[in-house]
Amino acid sequence: MSTDAAPRWTVFRNGDFRLFGSARFLTGLAFQMQAVAVGWFVYDITRSALALGLVGLASFLPAMLSALVTGHVADTYDRRLVAALAYATLALADLGLLVAAYLGTTTLWPIYLLVVVIGTGRAFANPALQALLPTLVPRTLFGPAIAWNASLWQSASILGPATGGFLYALGPAVVFGAAAASFALASALILAIRFRPAPVTERPPVTWETLSAGLTYIRTHPVVLGAISLDLVAVLLGGATALLPIFAAEVLHVGPLGLGVLRSMPAAGAVLTAIALAYWPLQRHAGLRMLQAVGLFGLATVGFGLSTSLPLSMACLFVTGAADMISVFVRQTFVQGETPDAMRGRVSAVNSVFIGASNELGEFESGTLAALIGAVPAVVAGGLATLLVAALWGRVFPALRARDRLVPAE
Template sequence: MLVPDPGGWAVLRNRDVRLLIGARFLTGLGYQMQAVAIGWYVYDLTKSTLALGLVGLAAFLPAMVSALFAGHVADTRDRRLVAAMAYAVLSLAALGLFASAVIGSQVVWPIYGLVIGTGIGRAFANPAQQALLPTLVSREQFGSAVAWNASIWQSSSVAGPAIGGMLYVLGPAVVFGTGAATFALASCLIAAVRHRPEPLTERPRVTWAALSAGLSYIRSQPVVLGAISLDLFAVLFGGATALLPVFAAQVLHVGPLGLGVLRSMPAAGAVATAIVLAWVPLRRQAGKRLLIAVAAFGLATIVFGLSTNLFVSMAALFVVGVADMISVYVRQSLVQGETPDAMRGRVAAVNTVFIGASNELGEFESGTLAALVGAVPAVATGGVATVLVAIAWARFFPALRSRDQLMQG
C-alpha cells in the first residue's frame, strides 16, 4: 500500500535545502540550455554524428580523470565553497562559448575545449553537492530530500531544453550568455548555505588509499555496486540523447524548437515521477522495481528509435524519463544514505563517474555507432542491449534483486 510521507513538504521548509536545490535548478537550467545549443551548433558546423559523439566524450573525460581527487577535495574541504567555485568555472566556460558564437567561429575544436572546461567544473561540483545534501536533513527526511532534489534538477531539465531551443532562434550567443548568468547565480546561492562542517583536526594526506576509498567501499557493498553498475550499462547502451539533433532534423523534421521539446520529454517524465516519490517513497521491493524500471527504459528506447511520429517519440521519451528517475532515486538513496559522512564525497565522485559514463560516454558510443550503421539502428539496438542488461543483472546481483527496503537500519 502506498502511504504518503508527511515529511515530504517539511523538507522544503529547510532554508539550506532550498538554497541547495535552487542552485541545483539554476545549474541544471544553464547546462540543459547549453547542451541544446552546443548540439545544434556543432551539428550545424559539421553535419557529423561522430562530432556529436565527441562532445559527449569531451564532457566525460574530465570527470573520469579527476574523479578520485575531486571526491577527496569534497571530503576534506568546505563542500559549499567547493561547489560554489566549481559553478563559477561553469560560468567561465559558458562565457567562452558565448565569445566563440559572437565572433562567428567556424572551427569546432575550441568548443570541445570549452566542453572539457564545463566537465571539469561538474566533476568537482557534483560530489560536493551530493555529499552536502545528507548533512542538511534528518535520516527520516532523506528519501524525500533525494526526490525533491532530483525533481528540481529534472524540472530544470524540462525547462532548459525548451528555453534553449527558443533562445537559439535568436542565436547561440544568447543561449550561452544566459547559461553563464545562471551558473554565476547558482554559485552565489550555494555559497550562502549556512551549514558548516565540523572542522578537521588533521587534514588527511593525499595517498592512493585515501583517494581510492570510495572505490573500495563500493566494491564491498554488492547492492550499491549492482545499482550503480546497472545504471552505467543501461544508459551507456540505451542513451539516445546525443542523437536527438539527428532525429529532430532527419527523422521527425521538427527543427531546433522541436529538438528542445524532445530533450524536455525525458525530464518531464522524471520530474513527475520524482514528485510522486517525494510524497510516496518506495518502501518495499526496491531492487525488483529498479530492475523492472531499467527494462522499461530499454523498451521505451526501442520505441523511440523506431518511431517516425513526433507524438509517439515524445511519449517514448517521457517513459524513458519515468524509468530513469526510479533508477536515480534508488541509486542515490543507497549511495548517499548508507555511506559514512567522512567518505561521502569520494563515494559520490565514483558515482559521478558512473553517471558520466552512462550519459556522456554513452553519447560517444551512440554517435560512433550511428556513424557506422545509422541513427535509427543505433538507438534501437541500444534499447535491446539495455533490456538484456536488466535481465543479466537480476542474475548477477541477487542481493540487489532481493533488496526489499530502500533505507535499512
C-alpha cells in the first residue's frame, strides 16, 4: 500500500465514490438517530433491560436467517438497485415508527415488527454495498477507500446519536421522520452512481453450493475466518451499547441528551482512528495489531462498566471505538481485498451476519445478562471475557497472528 499522501485523496476524485460516501454518511446518520430513538422509546415504555435486548434480537434475526439469500442476490443482480430498494424500505419502516410514536403507542409488538423490517432492509443493503465499494476504485486504493468510507460512516455515528438525543427532546416522531428522510435521500444517491456492472447473460442456478459459497470461502481461508470470528466474539461479549440508556438514566443521571453524547463517543474514537489509518496505514504486523486492538477494547469496556463519572465514561467509550476501528479496518481489508468479485456479495453477506451478531445479538446478550446480574456487572464481565478472547484467538488462529501485510503483493 502506498505511503504517498496523494493516493489517499485521489479516491475523492472519483464521482461514484463521492456518491457512495455521501449515501453511507446519510445512512449512518439515520441508523444512529434511529437507534437512540428506538432504545429510549422502548425503555421509556418498559423500564426493562430485557426489552432493550429484544430490540437487538429483532434487528439481527433477519440478517442471520436470510444471509445466504441476500449474498446470492448481491452477486446476481445490480448491487446499486439492491441497496437503493433496501434503503427505500428502511425509509418506509421509519415512517411506521413515526406513526407509532405520534399515536403514543404503549404496545411493543408493532415496534418490534418494524425493527424486524429494518433488520431485513439492512440484511439486503449491507452485502450489496460492501461488494460494490471495491468495484468503484482500483485495487491500489482499497486501503484508503475503506478507511475514508469508515471515517464517513463513523462521522455520521458521532453526529447521529447527539442529533437523535437532541431531536428526541422534541418528540420521538421527529427523530423517526428525520431518519426516514435520510434513508430516502441515500437511496436516490445510490441510484445516481454511474458505475454499471456488466450485463448478466446467464444467472447461475440457485443451489446449496452457490448459496453457501461464501461460507465455504471463509472456512477455507484461516486469516479471514480468524479475523471475522474474532470481531464477532469480542464485540458480542464486550459490547455495552444496548445498556447505555440504563447507564445514562441510572448510573450517570444524564438523560436522553447525555445518552446521545455517550453513543457518540465510540464513533468519535473510530473516526479519528480511521482518518489516521488513511494517512498512516498499517504497514506491518496487521494480524497482531488486530489482536492487540481487541484486547484494548476489552480493557476500556471494563473501565466504562466501573465508571460513575461522565468524563471517564466518555473517555472509555472513545477508546473502545478507536480499538474497534483498527479491528474493522483489518477485517474489511481482508474480506474486500482478497475475495473474488463474483463472490463478494456472498462473502460480504456472511460477514454482515458476523457484524450483526456482534452488535444486535450482542445487545440481546447484554440486555439478558443485565436483567440477571445487573448492568454494571454485565459490562465488566463482558470486558474481561473480551480480553480472554483476544489472548485465545492468537493461539487458535496462528495464521492471523502471523499475518504481516494487509494486502499481499500480487
